[in-house]
Amino acid sequence: MPKIIKAKVIGFCFGVKRAVELAEKHPERLNTLGPLIHNPQEVERLAEQGKVPVDDLKKVTESTVLIRAHGVPDFILKRAKELGLHVINATCPFVSKAHALSKQLEKTGHQVIIIGEPNHAEVMGIVGNLTSPIVVKTLDEAKKLGQFNKLGAIAQTTSNTQLVDQIVEELKKHTQEFKAMETICQATEEHQAAVRELAPKVDVMVVVGGKSSGNTTRLHQICLEYGPAYHIETADEINPAWFTNINTVGLTAGASTPDWIINEVEGEIKNI
Ligand code: SF4
CATH class of the missing domain: 3.40.1010.20 (4-hydroxy-3-methylbut-2-enyl diphosphate reductase, catalytic domain)
Structure with missing residues (x-):
């Protein structure tokens, strides 16, 4: 052997543990907006307890909807409240920090670069709050970018730290004024x-x-x-x-x- x-x-990290606990301690059935975590076996276990994922607010059948750790754009939260749903927001605080920092960069006139996977829910949530962000997944993609007056970068919270460092070094060559925010989670x-x-x-x-x-x-x-x-x-x-x-x-x-x-x-x- x-x-x-x-x-x-x-x-389990802190954010996922917190989201699962929030779902489990809710005494009634609820819908989660998207699978609560990227683990089909755990999602199935939770569904047996009445915590059922739906992929769209229009498909919510319960009175409570839980926002998973990946977070959502602000307009989704607003729409859920307009629909009269009770919202349990389990967005991981590290993801909320990435949302806040990217908005701050945009406000100060930076072209926001999000280093991450364009189709990942967390990245889509951040993109949904910004006017014209650019998502960069690889070093090659970063190399192909043009020149910008002010560039500001954040990374998907679960990014490969070494890859992000390489991309950040590349991004510095594409602007006179560069700001990188620490958003990879602990x-x-x-x-x-x-x-x-x-x-x-x-x-x-x-x-x-x-x-x-x-x-x-x-x-x-x-x-x-x-x-x-x-x-x-x-x-x-x-x-x-x-x-x-x-x-x-x-x-x-x-x-x-x-x-x-x-x-x-x-x-x-x-x-x-
Ligand atoms: S941001 Fe980090 S701590 Fe939060 S849910 Fe994702 S992996 Fe977990």
Whole structure:
């Protein structure tokens, strides 16, 4: 049996934990606007408790709607209130900070650059509050930008810290006046640092989390810089062949992966 070493920081972050707790402690049924977290198994568990996701305010059937940790543009909150819905706002405070800082940059005349994934709910929420932001996902995209009088950058809270640093350095070449705001959340920095510490010391890494979870995907990408790494959602996906002639397995999990799934994966690897 290979030795399993868990990352020092693993699984649920503060923002996701808070959102799940807010949903669970609400005594009645409610709708969440979008899946509460990027973890299908946990979303299903919550749905069994009457916390059911819908993808549009028009589809809300309950009297309460919960805004997930990713946040939404202000107009969605306004519309929910106009519809007479009771709103539980579980937007993560780190995401709210990114909203506030991007608005501030726009107010001071900066062309706002959001470093992140254009189709991610958090980024779309921030974009929805601004007049003409530019979303940059890769260093190549940043290189293709023109020149601007004033540039201001924020990053999606769960971005790869090293990539953001590279993009920020590139952006500085595209303006005389540049301002970068710190918006990567503490949980992301801690998860990524813990993985960078663990991955070089083990033979293989297993990364547990939703396939659509951005922060889990980035943990997987970081692990691959050091050696073999597998991204799985559940224990069923474990392939015993991964652990042939292996002495140590590193285990990490994204910020939206509940403990019960991490424990199942750990148990399954121990059984090999
Ligand atoms: S990953 Fe960070 S920003 Fe996202 S919910 Fe967790 S603490 Fe908040």
